[in-house]
Amino acid sequence: MASVIDERQAEIADEFAMFGDWMEKYEHIISLGRELAPMDPADKVDDNLIKGCQSRVWLAARKNADGHVTFTADSDAIITKGLVALMVRALSDAPASDIAGANLSFLDEIGLHSHLSPTRSNGLQAMVKQMKLYGLAFTAGA
């Protein structure tokens, strides 16, 4: 049975399948970045900073009473922010254990997997790792 995360990933892949070329995909990602709900300024602190070499990413996580994890995030580079928005859409408000074990294949499917590669110094890889760590920590009841 597909987890809620897998369902969301499928939706995202379908959404991107509507776009013809890379330029339209990036325009969509840029608009997603602009639309991402702002982080609570109290959360946009160095402790929540995930440093990629070039673009910075902030990530905050809260565990809810129902065992779901809510993520908020931001980035100073708008394309990274758009991809961050997709991550939050995929992983936020989902069970902690699902987050810990998530397989984020949707970036491959929408043709932007290179953005998540370890060699890309945009902080995205590190953010995904951190999101999964939160999932793991919150699963353990932390």
Next chain:
Amino acid sequence: MTTPTSYDVHAIRAQFPILSREVHGKPLAYFDSAASAQKPQAVIDAQARYLSHTHSNIHRGVHALAQEATEAYEGAREKVRAHLGAASTREILFVGGTTDGINLVAQTWGRVNLSAGDSIVLTRMEHHSNIVPWQMLALERGFDIHVVELNPDGTLDGDQFEQHLNRGPKLVAFTHVSNALGTVNDVKHWTARAHDAGATVLVDGAQSVPHLAVNVQELDVDFYTFSGHKTYGPTGIGILYGKEALLDAMPPWRGGGEMIGTVSFENGTTYNELPYKFEAGTPHISGGIALGAALDWMNGVGMASLTAHEHVLTQHAHARLANVDGMRFIGTAPCKAGVVSFLIDGVHPYDLGTLLDQLGIAVRTGHHCTEPLMDKLGIPGTVRASFGAYNTVEEVDRLAEAVARAAAMLR
């Protein structure tokens, strides 16, 4: 506005096999030569020919291949000597690159000559490779590091430079050409002033040797380094030039075979003469030979022609890019070489670089290993387009159009 008619850029491009590549379905426009230059067929062939026909270990061995390999390698060393205008091949050390060369000076000359109470002078525009080796040594040896700040146009603050020199530093280490700003520093002038103050002078030539004719005796520098891979040669090889008297007085760095005279457990070990004292172990033989071939190639085109062509490209890039809304050039020195760094207001350089990549245009974004400079400027980094022998005016037009298109998407 054109390059001197004798410069046939298309004939030159044809010699670089990689430039016929496509990236994301578009022809590659490579504007990242400051990070590493592409290689002409002559250099690729020289390296391949050595590996196919000549390879053997060098400097020892009685057989024919050993002799041929040695002649080829030492022949390359002589090419470097001639290219830099050095007095002797004893002053030409093959090292791993500019970074390796600076570390060598720090760990030998620096270790002997610098201690608590001494000071050295660096500049705000230095590459990490001409900062961190000195910081590492300073932690151990306790000397001070004074930094020459920059004028708003990216030139050195001459008054402050003089002030730092007044303190009698032991060493002045600075770059000939800034990889982030393109600023060309007056090496001859500052070397003379540093010598007047009693300092030894090390100059980072990583971004100058690919673009300008350099004569180390005329500049009177004490140490000068450059990297093979930025001068159309292979990675993993570079040159440290040092005045013979200085190199003679320095202890060796890496110990092992080749750099020795005799080795004994009973009677102590003695060291080889220059330049071998600083070349332990089997070197990057094919790299050294290919570096020689790269210098031959540059001289075949002509350094004056190369400099002039790149100057045309830099001017053209400035002119075209200035028309893009929100354009802010970083580094506007009157004398620049080969690099245009910029930002667009409200746009993160990483985003711009990502979209340019989609258009087949390779630029570099980020702090370019000059984090202290970027911090001082209060920016996360820049977009840097850097030019080489093979870039064309048409490519620069393409760059400007792409920057305008990407900026419109991102602003």
